[in-house]
Amino acid sequence: MSDSSAIWLSPQQQHVWRSFLRFHDELNTVIARQLHNEGDLSLADFEVLVNLSEAPDGELRVTLLADRMLWERSRLSHQVSRMQKRGLVIRNDDPHDGRASVVSVTDKGRKAIEHVAPGHVDTVRRNLFAQLEDGDVDYLSGVFDRLLNVIHTNNPEIPTCACPPAETTRT
Incomplete structure (x- = not known):
């Protein structure tokens, strides 16, 4: 940018931001490898199946599924078509x-x-939670709740998280 008055991230903020992005990418790579090696599923297959398996009767309207996954409907349509050919899901008219x-x-x-x-579960535990203590997990839970709240406040068009709430908080 040529605007010298632009406000940049501080070095520490830049480090946190880039570390967050890198961690997200690397964790997804490790998870994708596990899903492929153990079940010939892609990460996208897994996300669709998780959302459907947690839904009442194992089914969702395409529009609701796309909203939950933060995907464009066309992307979901192509994904569902691939999964339907493999017998993992079926698509029908809404009765x-x-x-x-x-x-x-x-x-x-x-x-x-x-x-x-x-x-x-083992992959997530080993690569995310293994080095964290209970207090760290509680802290991260609170941080992510606050950050998601900010995103939803600033961007009301984004559907709210379908994340299950923490059942208990450790002290």
């Missing part, structure tokens, strides 16, 4: 609204996610 579609997880999709879930 309550013929203009809409619903996506449902199949038995094969449920088995696939159940197969990779233990390895996924």
Whole structure:
């Protein structure tokens, strides 16, 4: 930028920002490798299956699924088509609204996610939580809650997180 009055991140803020981005990318790479090696699933497959398996009756309207995943509908449509060819999901007309579609997880999709879930949990524990103490986890939980609240306040068009709330807080 040529504007000398621009406000830049401080060196520490720049370090935190870049470390956050790098950690996110590296963790997703490790998770993607685990999902592929253990279940021939992509990270995108896994995200769709998680959202569907947590939904009532294992199905969601395409628009709601796209909103939950923060994906464009066209991206989700292509992903669902690939997964449908592999028998992981099915797409049908919404019985309550013929203009809409619903996506449902199949038995094969449920088995696939159940197969990779233990390895996924282990991967997340080893690469995220293993070096953190309970107080660190509580602190990060609070920080992310505050940051997500700021994003939703500043960007009301972004759907709020479908993250499950912490059931207990350690002291």
